[in-house]
Amino acid sequence: MRYEVLGPLRIVDEHGGSFISGRKIETVLAVLLVRAGGVVTFDQLMAEIWGDTPPRRASAAIYVYISQLRKHLKRPGRSSSEIITRAPGYVLQLGSDELDANSFIRLVNTGREHSREGRHREASRCFQSALDLWHGPVLGDLRGGGSIIEGFATWLEEVRLECTEMLMDSYLQLGDHRRLVGQLYSLASEYPLNEAFYRQLMLALYRSERQADALEVYQSARKVLKSQLGLDPCRGLQDLQRAILLADDQLETTG
Incomplete structure (x- = not known):
């Protein structure tokens, strides 16, 4: 069985994918998956579901949600539940089951x-395979609740961004600059404060014999950073601009 959190929470087995009905039950499963192998306390579960204002019978509700989850996760041939009681709360044991977030991090x-x-060829394959695991924002619309889910989602989104940057660098090392130009324009537009994508786009354009466009990207980055943060481009972007103006041989493909 596989749990998917790189998008709306889904459980996949030999019969296909299924979703949890009921936001509170879905939240309980999400928190247990985020902390798989470790104890999640009653207080943590209540904070994720209700924030600072749990209802009077919150503990009883948690018992019901756990019971419903155990029934939903029960599979033929399994004598015990993946969710075990361990004071002061519960533990979800993955065992032989998979969590797509773990596969993503390994890749x-x-x-x-x-x-x-x-x-770089092997690196690009790993990075692309990692990104292919995503099918939406982490845990879908469960974001915006408690700190466990929010912290987990923020961390994974940052790793996803880093993975995208490393994938672009790998392709640039392999000489795929012309193919990357459109994608890098899109990434620079989506993440206007991320200077790595400006750098990669400038380099891809320069190597595609588009020196003027590369320098125009620098000016666009400078304008955005100045207007939104009051900052000049980082030292790396400034050095790249100078290297492009000088047609530095070190800017050519290295791999």
């Missing part, structure tokens, strides 16, 4: 190792 880490060792 990113493997890609990072390949990249460090100069194996």
Whole structure:
């Protein structure tokens, strides 16, 4: 069985995918998955579901939600539940089940190792496979509740952004600059304060014999950063602009 959190929460088995009906029950499962293998206390579950104003019979409601989850997760051939009671709360044991977030992190880490060792083709495959696991915002519309889910989602979104940056760098190392131009324009527009995408776009344009466009991207980045943050572009972008003006040979494809 596989749990998917890189998008709306879904459970996938040999019969296909299924969703949890009921936001509160879905929230309980999400928190247990985020802390898989560790104890989630009653207080933590109540905070994720109701914030600072739990109802009078919140503990009784938690018992009901856990019972319903156990029934939903029960599969033929399994004698025990994945959710076990352990004071002062509950633990979800993945066992042989998969969590797509764990697979995502493993692929990113493997890609990072390949990249460090100069194996850019292998790195790009890992990074792309990691990104292919996503099918929407982390945990869908469960965001905006308690700190456990919000912290987990924020962390994964940051790793996803880093993975995208590393994928673009790997492709640039492989000489795929012309193919990347459109995608990098889109990324720079979606993340206007992320200077890495401006740098990658400038480099892709320069290597595609579009020096003027590369310099125009620098000016656009400078304008955005100045207007929104009151800052000049970082040292890396400034150095890249100078290197483009000088047609520095070191800007050519290295791999």
